[in-house]
Amino acid sequence: NDTTANPVAFTLIGIPGMEECHIWISIPFCLMYVVALIGNSILLFLITKDQSLHEPMYIFLAMLAVADLMLSTTTVPKTLGVFWSLSKEISFHGCLTQMFFIYFIFFAESAILLAMAFDRYVAICHPLRYTTVLTHSVIGKIGAAALTRSFCIMFPPIFLLKRLPYCGHRIMPHTYCEHIGVAKLSCADIRVNIWYGVAAGFLSAGLDAILIALSYAAILRSLFRLPSKGAHLKALNTCGSHLCVIFLFYTPAFFSFLTHRFGHRVPRHVLILLANLYVVIPPMLNPIIYGVKTKQIRERVT
Secondary structure, eight states, rough: OHHHHHHHEEEOOOTOOOOOHHHHHHHHHHHHHHHHHOOOHHHHHHHHHOGGOOOOHHHHHHHHHHHHHHHHHHHHHHHHHHTSSSEEEEHHHHHHHHHHHHHHHHHHHHHHHHHHHHHHHHHHOGGHHHHHHHHHHHHHHHHHHHHHHHHHHHHHHHHHHHHHHHHHHHHHHHHOOOOOHTTTTTOOHHHHHHHHHHHHHIIIIIIIHHHHHHHHHHHHHHTTOSHHHHHHHHHHHHHHHHHHHHHHHHHHHHHHHHHOOOOOOOOHHHHHHHHHHTTHHHHHHHHHHHHHHOOHHHHHOO
C-alpha cells in the first residue's frame, strides 16, 4: 500500500558512518566553495571587461567559469545544509531537478573542454587559419551544440526515474541527488538506469576525453617538427593549464562514476566523499590554475 510512483520527498543523510564529522567536513567544503565563487567571478569579470581577452581561448574559458559556478552552486549549498542539519529533506521533483542540472552541467563542461582542446589544436597546428576557423559565430554554434547535447542526454533519465515504483524507503545516503542513488531507492529492476548511465557517460564524456587525447597527440606531433626549442616551450606552456584542468576534471569524475556503479568493495562513505569532491575541487582550482599559468590573466589580476 505504500508503493507510489512519485514519493513526496527524500531525506539526505550526508556521508554515512561519518555523521559525527559532518561539521568538520563542512569547513573545507565551505571554504572551497567560497574560493570557487570568488575565483570564477573574477575570471568572468576580467574576460567580459577587457576587450583584449575577447579571443576564442578566453571565451571558452569564460564558458568554463560559468559551468563551474553552476556546478558548485547546484550541489554545495544543499550539501552544507545537510552537513549543518539545516535542510535534509528534498522533494522528489526537486531531487530530479537537481540531478538534471548536475549532469547537464557536467556534460556541457566536458564539451567545453573538448572545444578548448580544438582551439589549442587550431592555434598550434594551423595558426594561419585560426582567426578564420574560430570565429564568434562558430564559437556560438559550439556552445549551442554543447547545451543541446547535454539536454538530449539528460532528458531520458528523468522519465527512467519517474517510471520506477518507490516502496516507502525515503532515506538517501548522500548529500545531493545522484541518478543511481535515486534509482536504488526503488523496488524495481534498475538495470536500464545503470546501463543508460554507463552508455551516456562513455558516449559523451568518454568520447570527449578520447578526442581531447587525439587533439593533444596531433599537437605534440606538430611541436616536435618545429626546429626551435623556444617555440616548443611557449606552445607547451599555453597548453599546460588546459591539460591540468582536463586531468582535474576527468580523473575524479570517471573514478567516482565507475566505482559508484561497479566498485562494490569500495566503502560507501569513500564513494560519497569522492562524489562531493569532484563537484567542488575542479571549480575551485580551475581559475587558480589559469590565473597562475596564463600570463594575460595574471597581468590583469595584478
